Amino acid sequence: MRKKRGIVKRRETGIKYEISRKNLHYEKALDEIIRIFETENYRDRTINDYRRNWREFFKIIGKENVFDVTREDFRKYIRQRMQMDGLAAGTVNIRLGGVKSIFSRLVKEGILTENPGKDIPKLRTDEKPIFAFSDRQLKRLFSIIDKTSVAGYRDYVAMITMLYCGLRANEIENLEISDIDFDNSVIMLPGSKNKNRKIRAVPMNRKVREELRQLIIENQENFGEDVTHVFLTTFGEPIHHGLIRKRMHKYGKDAGLIDEARVSPHSLRHTFAIRYLKNGGDIRTLQMILGHSDITTTQVYLRYNNDDIIEQYNKATENDDLNL
Known part of the structure; x- marks a missing residue:
C-alpha cells in the first residue's frame, strides 16, 4: 500500500x-x-x-x-x-x-520558488507639487491663534517649531522634554522617533528655544513636575495622533486660507525647507536637519522657490529691448 x-x-x-x-x-x-x-x-x-x-x-x-x-x-x-x-x-x-x-x-524562506510580482514594474508617477506658505499666508494663519489659552499657546509653539525646525507632526506629538538640549540649542531626536531610525540633531533658533522653555514651565505648573512630553492636552496628557493637523485645519479655515493653501503640518515643514535654502542654507545640512536618508529627496526643494525664479526672470529680461 x-x-x-x-x-x-x-x-x-x-x-x-x-x-x-x-x-x-x-x-x-x-x-x-x-x-x-x-x-x-x-x-x-x-x-x-x-x-x-x-x-x-x-x-x-x-x-x-x-x-x-x-x-x-x-x-x-x-x-x-x-x-x-x-x-x-x-x-x-x-x-x-x-x-x-x-x-x-x-x-x-524557501516556501515559494518565485515571486509572481517580481516582473511587475512600478507605476509611472508625476512629481507632486510641494505646498508651502507665503509670508503673507503665515501671518494670517498665526494671527488666528489665541495664545492666551492653554491649547492655543500649545498649538502656537508646536507650529513655530515645525516652521523653524522642520519637524514632522509625529515628531511634535512624541517630543519629550529629555529630547531638548537647551544649553546647546538643539533637539536631539533618538532613532526610535525618526523615520529612518537614526539619531537626528535639529538646531533651534532663539525664538523656538524660548517658547519651548516657556511651554514646559507652564505645563509643569499646570500638570506637575513629572510630565514627560512637551505638547500636552488640556488634561495634561500627551496629545494624540492627528490633533495638531486637525487644529491647523481649523485655523486655516478661520483665516480663510483653505481655498488658497494646503494648511497642514507638512506644509510648515516644506516652508521651513524652502526658506532655509532661500536664506543661504545648503542642501547637505538641510538633508540632515530634515532626516532624509537620500539627498535626492531633499533636492526637490531646490526647484520650489517661485519667488526667486520670478525675481531672476525679471532681472534677466528687464533690459531686453526686442520689440515684436
Missing part, C-alpha cells in the same frame, strides 16, 4: 502546508512572515501596513492560496485600485510594494 503524503512542517519557517497540492492559505503565510518581521524589530506601524495591504490584495484578486497567485492577479489589483477605487499611482506603488515584499520573503 502506497504511503500518502501528509501535512509537512517546514523546519525553517514553521508553516504547515500540503506539498503535493501546494496549498498555503494567505493568512497562514502572513502569520509566519509577521513573526519574522517581529524578530527583526520592525515597527508596529510598518507591520500593520504589511498586514493590511496583504489582506487587501487577496480580497481583491479573490484567491486564498498563495501558490495560485499570478502576474495577472497583480495587474487585476492595479486596475481595481486605480480605475475602480481611484487611488493615485504613488499610493498603489506603496501598497503593492508591501505585497511584493512579503512574496519576496516567502521565496527567501
Whole structure:
C-alpha cells in the first residue's frame, strides 16, 4: 500500500502546508512572515501596513492560496485600485510594494520558488507639487491663534517649531522634554522617533528655544513636575495622533486660507525647507536637519522657490529691448 503524503512542517519557517497540492492559505503565510518581521524589530506601524495591504490584495484578486497567485492577479489589483477605487499611482506603488515584499520573503524562506510580482514594474508617477506658505499666508494663519489659552499657546509653539525646525507632526506629538538640549540649542531626536531610525540633531533658533522653555514651565505648573512630553492636552496628557493637523485645519479655515493653501503640518515643514535654502542654507545640512536618508529627496526643494525664479526672470529680461 502506497504511503500518502501528509501535512509537512517546514523546519525553517514553521508553516504547515500540503506539498503535493501546494496549498498555503494567505493568512497562514502572513502569520509566519509577521513573526519574522517581529524578530527583526520592525515597527508596529510598518507591520500593520504589511498586514493590511496583504489582506487587501487577496480580497481583491479573490484567491486564498498563495501558490495560485499570478502576474495577472497583480495587474487585476492595479486596475481595481486605480480605475475602480481611484487611488493615485504613488499610493498603489506603496501598497503593492508591501505585497511584493512579503512574496519576496516567502521565496527567501524557501516556501515559494518565485515571486509572481517580481516582473511587475512600478507605476509611472508625476512629481507632486510641494505646498508651502507665503509670508503673507503665515501671518494670517498665526494671527488666528489665541495664545492666551492653554491649547492655543500649545498649538502656537508646536507650529513655530515645525516652521523653524522642520519637524514632522509625529515628531511634535512624541517630543519629550529629555529630547531638548537647551544649553546647546538643539533637539536631539533618538532613532526610535525618526523615520529612518537614526539619531537626528535639529538646531533651534532663539525664538523656538524660548517658547519651548516657556511651554514646559507652564505645563509643569499646570500638570506637575513629572510630565514627560512637551505638547500636552488640556488634561495634561500627551496629545494624540492627528490633533495638531486637525487644529491647523481649523485655523486655516478661520483665516480663510483653505481655498488658497494646503494648511497642514507638512506644509510648515516644506516652508521651513524652502526658506532655509532661500536664506543661504545648503542642501547637505538641510538633508540632515530634515532626516532624509537620500539627498535626492531633499533636492526637490531646490526647484520650489517661485519667488526667486520670478525675481531672476525679471532681472534677466528687464533690459531686453526686442520689440515684436
